[in-house]
Amino acid sequence: MTAEEIREEVLDILENIAPDEDLTNMDDSVNFREQLELDSMDFLDIVMELRKRHRIQIPEDDYLNLASMDSTVTYLTPILKDVEKAK
């Protein structure tokens, strides 16, 4: 998956987790929790969804890498580089 494909995937996950939010003007450099109503359970949903979709196990120590869209894409790019985007 390319960085752009990973961004689309994370956006898709966020749309499911925060269905009442408008994500069109999301700032990729700003922490999710500063611009969206996300709590710790929602955050775990992101981790869980990535686990379900790509069978990847993100260590708890790495969770802070999933703070913003930019940091998430940066973190996931090497992990998902050989993975095909799900249809």
Next chain:
Amino acid sequence: MIRSAEDYQRIVITGVGLTAPNGDNLAEFRAALLEGKSGVNNYHIRYVGDTLAGECHFDELLYQKRKELRRGTRAGSVSIYCANQAVSDSGIEWSKIDPERVGVYIGVTEHGNVETENEINEIKAFDYDTKVWSHHHNPRTVANNPAGEVTLNMGITGPHYTIGAACAAGNAGLIQGAQMLQLGECDLAITGGVSESIRTFGIFAGFASQGALAEHEDPTRASRPFDLNRNGIVVAEGGSLFILERYSDAKRRGANIYGELVGHAMTSDASDFVLPNPEQQARCMKLALDRASINADQIDIVSTHATATTSGDIQECVALRNVFGDSTNTLINNTKSFIGHAMGAAGSLELAGNLPAFEDGLCHHTINVDDLDPECALPGLVLGEPRSKKEVTYILNNSFGMLGINSVVIIKKV
């Protein structure tokens, strides 16, 4: 003796919020009952396949955001809808209520089956890898979930919990709320019963294995308590929550009072896991009458529990004959013939649908009785069409459940 209580110990119903398979508020529900309109439809559920059920169609987004729906449970949504509707119906100015003094006591037959089955179905796709088991599972399945979701939604900081009481839960919730008001644990109680049971295949499969799941080519005719051709239970979902207040408080604010809880009782059969015990059912009714300080023939309407199983229907009729004899003053009806068995919600929905009788003097009928079982031929049974009564002063509501749990409430017109 509840009747001799002082005004601050008298408990009255001042609001009703409900969702049933044939109505999403009391007016709609009552109209459907008087019109003979069923709420049972064809239904499909995984593993079991095509069956029948009473499904509710209330607007979940009226009081919840989509995110809250995603996170919570169906029982939670039913409870939130009913609680908000009940508060609105009560005329209480919610912003002036002290949230610390509100208690939420909700009866449930079971809770957690739906959510557990969903998770097992989900991990099945991952070869039962429990690493994809949801972190939402525990908050969704804790037994207090439906009541807890109400407190989160409405900002209530008083006590909340559910009352697990099989199919006697609707009455049990009401009784619990009344007792907590009398003990001074709260000043306003949101009470009754809810059910999400049609979302779990296990309920259907369990009744089918027991030979107690109804079948009929016409869904609206499938739930047939007291009819010789009945063949079991139609499972339904729903909820009915009441606002309970002390009579002194309700009177002070000029509240519309649906009725007063003047008698209640709960007993146990101690005889069988599933088979009813008419002696204990009769004792429960007599205990409630005793506490209300009235005789059986003063009851104007009995709302029966009968679920359309042969044994259950007949045994309840044995108990009713024991208590009411050949009295023709007491009219008898059954709501499950319209909506099926709403499990934890059954007792409170069946009571709610009868409360308007205090105003309109009508006892709604029992539908789908084409060939009355002679063993259920009680003199006061109302079949075919509603029957009017000059005055309705007392309603007795039966609700019984597995493991031999019996509950009876008596409501008096105020």
